[in-house]
Amino acid sequence: MGGLGAGLMLASVGSGVSAAPTRKIGYAIVGLGSYATRQIMPNFAGCEHARIVALVSGTPAKLDSYGAEYGIPKTHRYSYADFDRIRDNPDIDAVYIILPNSLHAEYAIRAAQAGKHVMCEKPMATSVADCQAMIAASRKAGKKLMIGYRSRFEPYNRLAIDLVRGGHVGPTRLITAEHGFPIKPDQWRLDKPLSGGGSMMDIGIYSLNAARYLTGEEPVEVTAVESTDRADPRFRTVEDRISFLLRFPSGVIADCISSYSTGHNSYRIHGTQGWIGMEPATPYAGQSMTIRKNGVTAPRTPPAPAKNQFAAQLDHLAECILTDKTPIVPGEEGLADMRVIEAIYQSAAQGRSVRIGA
Amino acid sequence: MGGLGAGLMLASVGSGVSAAPTRKIGYAIVGLGSYATRQIMPNFAGCEHARIVALVSGTPAKLDSYGAEYGIPKTHRYSYADFDRIRDNPDIDAVYIILPNSLHAEYAIRAAQAGKHVMCEKPMATSVADCQAMIAASRKAGKKLMIGYRSRFEPYNRLAIDLVRGGHVGPTRLITAEHGFPIKPDQWRLDKPLSGGGSMMDIGIYSLNAARYLTGEEPVEVTAVESTDRADPRFRTVEDRISFLLRFPSGVIADCISSYSTGHNSYRIHGTQGWIGMEPATPYAGQSMTIRKNGVTAPRTPPAPAKNQFAAQLDHLAECILTDKTPIVPGEEGLADMRVIEAIYQSAAQGRSVRIGA
Numbered sequence: 001m002g003g004l005g006a007g008l009m010l011a012s013v014g015s016g017v018s019a020a021p022t023r024k025i026g027y028a029i030v031g032l033g034s035y036a037t038r039q040i041m042p043n044f045a046g047c048e049h050a051r052i053v054a055l056v057s058g059t060p061a062k063l064d065s066y067g068a069e070y071g072i073p074k075t076h077r078y079s080y081a082d083f084d085r086i087r088d089n090p091d092i093d094a095v096y097i098i099l100p101n102s103l104h105a106e107y108a109i110r111a112a113q114a115g116k117h118v119m120c121e122k123p124m125a126t127s128v129a130d131c132q133a134m135i136a137a138s139r140k141a142g143k144k145l146m147i148g149y150r151s152r153f154e155p156y157n158r159l160a161i162d163l164v165r166g167g168h169v170g171p172t173r174l175i176t177a178e179h180g181f182p183i184k185p186d187q188w189r190l191d192k193p194l195s196g197g198g199s200m201m202d203i204g205i206y207s208l209n210a211a212r213y214l215t216g217e218e219p220v221e222v223t224a225v226e227s228t229d230r231a232d233p234r235f236r237t238v239e240d241r242i243s244f245l246l247r248f249p250s251g252v253i254a255d256c257i258s259s260y261s262t263g264h265n266s267y268r269i270h271g272t273q274g275w276i277g278m279e280p281a282t283p284y285a286g287q288s289m290t291i292r293k294n295g296v297t298a299p300r301t302p303p304a305p306a307k308n309q310f311a312a313q314l315d316h317l318a319e320c321i322l323t324d325k326t327p328i329v330p331g332e333e334g335l336a337d338m339r340v341i342e343a344i345y346q347s348a349a350q351g352r353s354v355r356i357g358a
Numbered sequence: 359m360g361g362l363g364a365g366l367m368l369a370s371v372g373s374g375v376s377a378a379p380t381r382k383i384g385y386a387i388v389g390l391g392s393y394a395t396r397q398i399m400p401n402f403a404g405c406e407h408a409r410i411v412a413l414v415s416g417t418p419a420k421l422d423s424y425g426a427e428y429g430i431p432k433t434h435r436y437s438y439a440d441f442d443r444i445r446d447n448p449d450i451d452a453v454y455i456i457l458p459n460s461l462h463a464e465y466a467i468r469a470a471q472a473g474k475h476v477m478c479e480k481p482m483a484t485s486v487a488d489c490q491a492m493i494a495a496s497r498k499a500g501k502k503l504m505i506g507y508r509s510r511f512e513p514y515n516r517l518a519i520d521l522v523r524g525g526h527v528g529p530t531r532l533i534t535a536e537h538g539f540p541i542k543p544d545q546w547r548l549d550k551p552l553s554g555g556g557s558m559m560d561i562g563i564y565s566l567n568a569a570r571y572l573t574g575e576e577p578v579e580v581t582a583v584e585s586t587d588r589a590d591p592r593f594r595t596v597e598d599r600i601s602f603l604l605r606f607p608s609g610v611i612a613d614c615i616s617s618y619s620t621g622h623n624s625y626r627i628h629g630t631q632g633w634i635g636m637e638p639a640t641p642y643a644g645q646s647m648t649i650r651k652n653g654v655t656a657p658r659t660p661p662a663p664a665k666n667q668f669a670a671q672l673d674h675l676a677e678c679i680l681t682d683k684t685p686i687v688p689g690e691e692g693l694a695d696m697r698v699i700e701a702i703y704q705s706a707a708q709g710r711s712v713r714i715g716a
Contacts, residue, residue: 173619225603227611245583253585262628270620353709
């Protein structure tokens with residue numbers, strides 16, 4: 001997708017629904033971990049077009065407590081064993097999959113086969129093949145598939161995209177994007193069969209996705225270096241740090257960092273006349289932008305949004321369902337990231353640059 | 359050189375001369391371009407142990423005007439044709455070579471053969487072979503050879519080294535170092551026969567040298583990607599941007615940027631407990647340090663020095679001559695950078711990681 005096309009699609013975000021929707025889209029939340037229960041579920045309160053109608057969990061106590069808290073009747077609470085029964089529940093329009101990465105594909109495909117639209121957390125899956133199978137399943141079912149790239153619904157990131165694409169600091173020549181945190185031991189993210197990989201799958205994907213949405217281009221070459229202390233019990237099966245360099249068709253290079261041992265949350269777009277910096281860039285809240293242009297460095301603040309990034313993301317899929325439009329971050333967006341992630345791992349393993357696509 | 363050795367050597371900088379010197383060391387300035395005339399020559403006024411005693415230039419008008427300004431008699435003004443006559447001038451203890459890069463080796467060697475100590479601007483030369491020849495010539499003459507790495511004499515950079523080596527934010531895991539500026543056309547730096555290369559030789563060397571002095575380690579592997587628009591008339595013979603990843607024996611990765619089309623001057627050392635950031639990191643003046651530790655981000659300011667980085671650098675070689683010590687940035691330091699620079703160019707050209715040394 002070229003810069004113009006992506007820009008046009010972005011412009012439609014939050015522009016409202018042309019035909020006023022008559023009802024709210026009902027979501028089933030699949031997986032009741034901390035991201036689901038602390039970030040996603042509370043934010044339905046800020047949605048115009050979306051509501052929680054069902055819960056799916058392997059832990060009966062969670063179904064009981066969150067069911068009571070959100071007023072979900074017992075008929076709308078599911079275990080994974082009876083997940084496929086969502087087919088028979090007309091209140092469920094869509095599922096939001098917030099499971100360990102390696103389970104995304106199975107549940108997205110089963111949801112599509114049950115006739116439901118799908119929102120799936122990133123990374124979309126743990127392989128290109130799984131991403132392609134998910135896209136095929138949703139297409140066959142005639143249902144929407146969207147990936148949870150929340151930053152695309154966040155005002156600072158949207159302003160950064162607009163400024164960069166508009167040439168605010170001249171043509172882009174170089175981007176730096178860094179994401180990382182010191183990870184705590186003993187969690188599924190450190191277990192490769194569940195996570196599919198280490199920091200790259202979890203937090204490095206923010207650096208990658210930012211480089212893609214800031215340029216509006218697809219990288220044609222990736223060069224990556226990994227550094228992992230395998231004596232650290234956290235990193236027995238997954239990588240710690242990966243630095244990766246993306247080459248885009250325009251000649252832009254993106255220098256990206258993914259880390260499970262150091263704290264990073266920033267990107268900076270360098271044009272010929274200055275730079276646009278975000279630090280932090282992609283937290284749940286508290287983004288900050290600084291622009292350097294003509295030798296002057298100053299903060300920049302977009303107008304406060306009507307709803308936060310979580311509510312806007314949930315509403316976006318709902319609006320797409322109600323008006324039969326394609327989400328700005330469809331399955332193809334998750335697939336595009338996964339293609340690059342596979343190339344990053346290949347480059348790091350082989351010690352050479354890897355071409356992508358064609 | 360290990361971290362401990364480098365730290366001990368650093369501790370001796372500016373600690374004064376044990377045997378009080380009885381005279382100031384006389385420098386001949388070789389090359390009267392803007393760095394020599396605007397940055398170096400005015401700063402002799404702040405030196406305790408160094409003074410200008412001679413000038414070398416191919417432009418008679420410059421010899422006249424700067425000779426008059428600095429009170430250099432006509433007997434102490436030289437053209438390049440009669441450069442070797444400095445041998446017969448006992449007032450000249452040392453020469454400071456501030457010529458286009460590809461001329462460094464020739465004049466450093468001729469100066470050593472004339473029995474003079476040498477201060478040489480960075481990059482030391484344009485090849486490992488030239489660096490080795492310069493070291494051999496100075497050694498044969500029994501004279502000092504020092505490279506103009508001024509940041510090693512600058513208080514913020516010295517504080518950064520001390521904090522990092524002392525584990526202030528935990529063990530170092532990752533470093534970013536970025537240097538670049540949009541270069542103006544029509545200058546010797548863009549003419550490969552004179553410069554030996556593009557941004558990497560000129561400004562990227564600051565990123566490389568910082569990664570080495572902050573870790574106190576020598577990189578064992580380099581992975582580099584170049585991006586140059588050869589249609590831009592500035593970049594007909596030299597590179598624009600190079601991003602390079604250095605792997606150190608401890609497992610630290612340094613993500614470095616060199617650019618002739620975008621503005622950068624920063625580095626950040628990421629430890630397991632936070633980071634130490636410098637932006638700007640290596641300007642002539644105005645360094646700024648920020649430290650993030652235990653979730654708190656705050657500025658940090660070292661005590662004001664008795665003399666600035668330029669005077670301290672000039673005095674350091676003078677002190678080493680007067681007390682017969684080895685400079686903290688001897689020819690071997692320039693050679694070490696040049697080894698990595700050759701590997702960076704090789705990696706970028708071949709699209710693969712390149713092992714260094716051993």
